[in-house]
Amino acid sequence: MKSIHHLIDGVAAPSTSGNTTPVFNPATGKQSAELDLASIEEVDAAVASAQAAFEDWSVTSIARRTKLMFNFRNLIAENAEEIAALLTAEHGKVLSDSAGEIARGIENIEYACSIAEDLRGAYNESASSGVDVYTVRKPLGVVAGITPFNFPMMVPLWMIPNAIAAGNTFVLKPSERDPSAPLRMAEFFQEAGFPPGVLNVVQGDKVAVDRLLEHPDVKAASFVGSTPIAKYVQERATAHSKRVQALGGAKNHMVVLPDADIGLAADSAVSAAYGSAGERCMAISVVAAVGDVAEPLIEAIKERMAKLTIGDGTDPTSEMGPLITRESRDRVAGYLASSVDQGATVVVDGRDQQFEGDGYFIGVSLIDNVTTDMDCYRDEIFGPVLCVVRCDSYQDGVDLIKNNQWGNGAAIFTQNGGAARKFQDDADAGMVGINVPVPVPVGYHSFGGWKDSLFGDTTMYGPEGVRFYTKAKVVTSRWPDPATSQVDLGFPTNN
Ligand code: NAD
Secondary structure, eight states: OEEEOEEETTEEEOOSSOOEEEEEETTTTEEEEEEEOOOHHHHHHHHHHHHHHHHHHTTSOHHHHHHHHHHHHHHHHHTHHHHHHHHHHHHOOOHHHHHHHHHHHHHHHHHHTTHHHHHOOEEEEEEETTEEEEEEEEEOSEEEEEOOSSSTTHHHHHHHHHHHHTTOEEEEEOOSSSOHHHHHHHHHHHHTTOOTTSEEEOOOSHHHHHHHHHOTTEEEEEEESOHHHHHHHHHHHHHTTOEEEEEOOOOEEEEEOTTSOHHHHHHHHHHHHHGGGGOOTTOEEEEEEEGGGHHHHHHHHHHHHHTOOBOOTTSTTOSBOOOSSHHHHHHHHHHHHHHHHTTOEEEEOGGGOOOSSSOOOOOOEEEESOOTTSHHHHSOOOSSEEEEEEESSHHHHHHHHHHSSEESEEEEEOSOHHHHHHHHHHOOSSEEEESOSSOOOOTTSOBOOEETTEEESOOBSHHHHHHHTEEEEEEEEEOOOGGGOOOOOSOOOOO
């Protein structure tokens, strides 16, 4: 059985704690590896390595940091196929989706290759007589990243490139469900020429997370995962005086107006709801169908659902793979049962589709006549289930979004420019799509939701990401003639 270890100080570090957990292939239900779980001492060793590396790394030239980041980018691109296979084997998503995740991660490395732009300070000459003032941005020190199962490569790459290019050193705690791809990524990072200790990986669970959040040498924590844990991470990290950004769950709405192109809206809803088995924080989980668009839209969605191929992610004909665990699959099935009990109409029931073997598969589902008090609407299902809420007006759709607990993404489908322009203002969410169902920002903008989708002050990657990983220092400088020096207890008036 394959063993998966930590990577500390540039080398593989098998755990001595004796605590391990199994890793499964969701397509077969079979165990594929045994994963080490870090003890407090092992987390401390990773932080100590990062702390030691910080001294030199933080003063390494931007030119050198950028060059290494280019090497890293190229190694990930050249080895994308190998990494995609690791992703699919432990996450279950289809290979093309794994390749897409890596490509979006690479965008963030490319952004960090231009870190000089974001680290450029501001300079004012002669702010006062003979006095110049300038602001520079300094790295924080050791920073930690705690990441979820659904994007085991891309989400660490939302954090690591900017943090490290800005001069910080990093300890990553990947999800324990699919740890192989991020570990391989860290090996390529070493191969790119970065000094040992600049990036460390500790495998682990709550023990490792809690230690990272309280360790005095960890200056900031970036978290992505479910809302309850995001809230917990934010509270615990701030209680230990750390900077924190904690991205949580989501329930993303797609408002479809009566004038929308039905074919385009249906294609988009199906892609955004069932891609990666709905295990995307930007997946569309609710269609707010306005007026008489509901009937034709549901028909068009149903038609497309019937053509989807679900199977092992390594099979090139599969469009959707299994869920991450047996519990996730059963949880999704539970929402279908409760929807029926609570009065919704299950138009397509994923439980009806049979699959061979012990993989964690379930078919795609469509639930109509959903109301906001139903469990399938109130909770983040995180599976291939699309709910339709029928709305009388545009305003009803906007109000749904406003009254929802989460505010990650929201989309509108319409051919009316005025309605779209109004929606971009009205939608109570951090990322808005206009005829775009999954509006994940490109690497040179920043990613983050509102309300219970993000706890903390700054969003992730892009310019906001660099701000999160740096602190400002303002220098006031004067080169007077010492001969004119005198004691002056007055407060400068700048006259
Ligand atoms: P999760 O919250 O269960 O786990 C995330 C990380 O937290 C993992 O590394 C895990 O080991 C750790 N963790 C879990 N329980 C913990 C505890 N009690 N104490 C300390 N640490 C703990 O999330 P997940 O199931 O891996 O990922 C799916 C969730 O992530 C969904 O809710 C999804 O919406 C969300 N997500 C959000 C975004 C976003 O950008 N907002 C992006 C991706 C995923």
